[in-house]
Amino acid sequence: MAKKARRKKMRGKRRVTRRAVRLRVAHAPRLGGYLRSVIEETYFLRFIVLLGGLWLLFAAAIFLAEQGVEGAPIQTFGQALYWGVAALSTAGIADTPVSGAAQAIGAAWILIGSVLFFGIIVASITGYFMRPVQRPARQIIDTIEYNLEHLADLSVDELDLLKRTTDNLILHMERMKQREAGS
Numbered sequence: 001m002a003k004k005a006r007r008k009k010m011r012g013k014r015r016v017t018r019r020a021v022r023l024r025v026a027h028a029p030r031l032g033g034y035l036r037s038v039i040e041e042t043y044f045l046r047f048i049v050l051l052g053g054l055w056l057l058f059a060a061a062i063f064l065a066e067q068g069v070e071g072a073p074i075q076t077f078g079q080a081l082y083w084g085v086a087a088l089s090t091a092g093i094a095d096t097p098v099s100g101a102a103q104a105i106g107a108a109w110i111l112i113g114s115v116l117f118f119g120i121i122v123a124s125i126t127g128y129f130m131r132p133v134q135r136p137a138r139q140i141i142d143t144i145e146y147n148l149e150h151l152a153d154l155s156v157d158e159l160d161l162l163k164r165t166t167d168n169l170i171l172h173m174e175r176m177k178q179r180e181a182g183s
Helices: 002-027 031-041 042-068 077-088 100-130 137-149 156-182
Strands: none
Touching: 031 042, 031 100, 042 077, 042 100, 077 100
8 A cells, every 4th residue: 555655656746847847848948048039039239239339439539529628537548438338327437528529429428328228128128028929830849749648647637728728729720720711
């Protein structure tokens, strides 16, 4: 009797482990895959390049506008690059340019840079999650094959859920065929 209870207990542990593996493989994207899809499917990389180019352009403009001005805190191009990062960070640690032209350039950089920087983040996250979910056909087929191989391990409730899911999949396919026929 004890052997039978132990076997039943072990079978339950195996089932939980198999489900955990199945969920981990089917539902948890890897960080590398996530980052690759964000770069490939959103404008993230293009905006970063644009932001970097504008940073260099505005730093050069500040450097040129402050060059030769008495008491100007930005005397080298390196200081201008630092100023560009500090001004964009909105931490309030950037030196204030002295000349009127440099202040106007600085104000434009803070506005444009901040809008681009925060826009990149919001647009990338929104674009990633709002895109249609596209699963590779091979992944779907592998998941179905795995589940069919392990039907004996499923409980009655799990089999019922599998039946409902399959029925919904068939209904969805029929609706898609009707739409294609109507188009």
